[in-house]
Amino acid sequence: MKKVFLSIVAVATILTACKSEPNKKATETKKEVSVAEKVAAVNNVDTTSSVLNWKGTKPTGSHNGIVSLKNGALVLEQGKLVGGEFIVDMSTIKVSDIPADNEANGKLVSHLINSDFFDIETYPTSKFIITSVAPKDNLLLVTGNLTIKDVTKSITIPATIATIDGVTTFSSEVFMVNRAEFNVTYASKSFFNNLKDKFIDDLMEMSFVVKTKS
Numbered sequence: 001m002k003k004v005f006l007s008i009v010a011v012a013t014i015l016t017a018c019k020s021e022p023n024k025k026a027t028e029t030k031k032e033v034s035v036a037e038k039v040a041a042v043n044n045v046d047t048t049s050s051v052l053n054w055k056g057t058k059p060t061g062s063h064n065g066i067v068s069l070k071n072g073a074l075v076l077e078q079g080k081l082v083g084g085e086f087i088v089d090m091s092t093i094k095v096s097d098i099p100a101d102n103e104a105n106g107k108l109v110s111h112l113i114n115s116d117f118f119d120i121e122t123y124p125t126s127k128f129i130i131t132s133v134a135p136k137d138n139l140l141l142v143t144g145n146l147t148i149k150d151v152t153k154s155i156t157i158p159a160t161i162a163t164i165d166g167v168t169t170f171s172s173e174v175f176m177v178n179r180a181e182f183n184v185t186y187a188s189k190s191f192f193n194n195l196k197d198k199f200i201d202d203l204m205e206m207s208f209v210v211k212t213k214s
Contacts, residue, residue: 027155030153045212045213046167046214051067052086052206052207057205060197063097063098065093065094065097066096067092069087069088072085072210073085074210081133086128086208087126091120118149118184129145131144140161141158142159146177170209174207175205
């Protein structure tokens with residue numbers, strides 16, 4: 001079976017509130033890697049149980065939540081991950097730390113989806129395309145092209161994969177994305193000098209949990 005490489009999303013990614021943690025490091029980004037082959041329509045991901053988790057921080061607190069996948073695929077060869085595609089539906093951004101019936105929840109979601117942050121009218125999806133997978137100890141180092149808004153960069157994230165009762169689950173460890181590198185500029189000290197303590201941290205926490213259909 002020929003090895004294949006897919007497109008995979010990541011998302012996505014959100015930003016707003018939490019205590020700054022100086023020991024945080026952004027996951028290294030590199031120039032986009034070309035993908036020799038793509039699988040157009042594997043689409044074996046269960047979008048009802050697959051999510052991108054996010055957390056955004058600022059000096060006074062944090063917010064966290066999830067974003068659902070629109071579609072995607074995990075490509076396996078003899079039980080090993082060889083490719084994948086996660087397409088993140090940015091219109092599904094949810095905030096988890098504020099009760100859903102609280103007015104502040106709706107205001108924050110509206111803030112995140114408009115042009116201040118992810119501008120979902122212009123950029124309705126984010127994506128991550130796997131370009132290589134390398135084992136290291138008990139983990140996989142999964143390298144791929146992460147696209148947020150109009151920027152694509154190559155990143156490597158640690159992850160695990162397991163298949164139980166015919167369902168394969170891809171779980172990444174938390175990785176850090178510098179939103180400023182993806183033109184998400186609202187209240188960023190990388191773009192504005194007069195924010196004082198009213199800034200939002202550039203680094204966002206993300207992690208994937210992606211399951212295949214049973």
